[in-house]
Amino acid sequence: MTSVYTSALTVLALSLNGCGQDYSLSPPADSEQITVTVKVPKELKAETMQVMYRSATCKRISQGPSGQRLESDGHHGFDVQLKRQGQSDLYQVKLPKDGGGACRWHLANVIFGVTYADPTRFGENVTAGAGGGVVVIFDYNNSPRGGAGIEVDGDLTIKKEYYPWLKENFLGGYSKRISLVGEGSIYLSYQALQARQVYFEPILHSDFTVYSTQPKVKKKGNHTTFTYPDGSVVADGQSQPDFLKLQMIRTGRDRDCFDVWRYANCPGRRPQLLPDWLPEPDQPGFGRYLIVDEWGNKLPSYFYRLVGENGEVFQGLTELNGRTNPLPESARALSKAEFPERVW
Template sequence: MNMLVRHAMGSLLLFSVSGCAQNQTLSPPPGGEEVSITVKVPPNLAAEPMRVMYRSEKCSIKRSGADWSSYEEDGYLSTTIQPQQQGQSDIYEAKLAINGGSRCQWQLSNVTFGVTYANTTHFGDTVRAGPGGGIIVMFDQHLPQQRSAFEPTRKVSGDLLIRKDYYPWINEQLIGKHENVAWIVGEGEIYSYYRAPNARKLTFEPVLHADYVVYSVESKVQKVGSYPQNTYPDGSVTADGNKPSFKKLQAIRLSKGNK
């Protein structure tokens, strides 16, 4: 049985291919190397489905340049895998084959995973879950599909343990569609980026400080100098055009002697 499927889904799973090798399936060789990814999920959060990208030098894609010249780049294949809960614990795991096999000899390129809100009703009936709490790990020289120009990539030589603090952020949007969105605020952008070509075990342990909520309300009109108002857990307010400050949230919590 397909090793990737056996570990991640427990049943036959087909994968869609973009590029020259359409309608192919992954066929990892039995006993091949794998990457184990575990996520320790805090209360009220859920492990997001993992978005996995494989690439192939053998099944390349022809592209056209701006000057109508042609060139080739590695073919790519993407799939989504749901990590599985380990017993009754808060640990969720998936195992990904390094060598995806088939005639294209697919090789693991990157994976996107993380946590999101499983339930937002404790914030209010109209609050929906938003982004935040994401991790992208690259195993080759390619950039991932989702990329922030402002977030640095951390390079890791071996296995990877990621332990990060996060805070709830309730953002009330008034312009356009009126809605309330529950974000997860961490250090940096929505995703944190790592390049770990030799990693065979990835562990993500997000720590959600649920009692330290920051609330934002957008301005009702769009004009110069009119910014959203951020109200922090200590009652302080900012309206400087920036999203809530992770450093300020950390300082508020630590000032109360919490770790």
């Protein structure tokens, strides 16, 4: 048992059928490990990880609204600090998948993320706000933050872009917080049943801060004002910044360039062929390539034209998952990959 979680694996005070039992976790020595790694930008810090184990053996007993007996899986939660790996920007924790013990605990979910290490660099009395959170669920239960928004197979790699959001609030008491705004809500949630490696890399664009000021009086027509890095001011009733607008300001690209379904309308679209050859399980001797945009989004129904070293041409439309049609082994050596306008 490593020191990372030894102190956290304490006895959980539950009662089952009125009898005291040992609810402690006791991972077997040969338990599989799930490794969570976070690459932390220099302005941020890794937040404390919330870990939850569940047990179908040791039930939690409660009463329903009519006094009826309700049973649910027992759960055991604790906090863990991610440990810095040497002098690198990687922070990591290893958790046993099998929690062992009389209750036969299993790792159910983890909640972690990043936040600003020194909020006062944005001004006196500025505190750290929300954003930059991740939930990973390893079973079929909800986490304390709800269910999973995305299901993944195998290991999980998350690379997401974030912008600083300095917000000043007046209603309900004054506060000034520095948060992270990214694609989606405060927490990105995933179900990763087979994952043994979880990697999170938040990419912080610290030179593109968006500011918001809440109205001092709550009345119809008063909206929070957002001031974007390009100087534009918007007060359209939204409660958080427009992430795509921030992407557009930073890159100078059109909004359509960041939407996989509208990417074909992007005037400067930049498709690319990933180099990995993906063997086709049901067709020996055949494989596929994956075509994505510059942001890593898979491009469905996208026209490609591949030329082999011997001049053989392979062309068609990508499938919904961005993959080409099955191609023979001769397509592994390419002299050219083109993405012309589709003409049939």
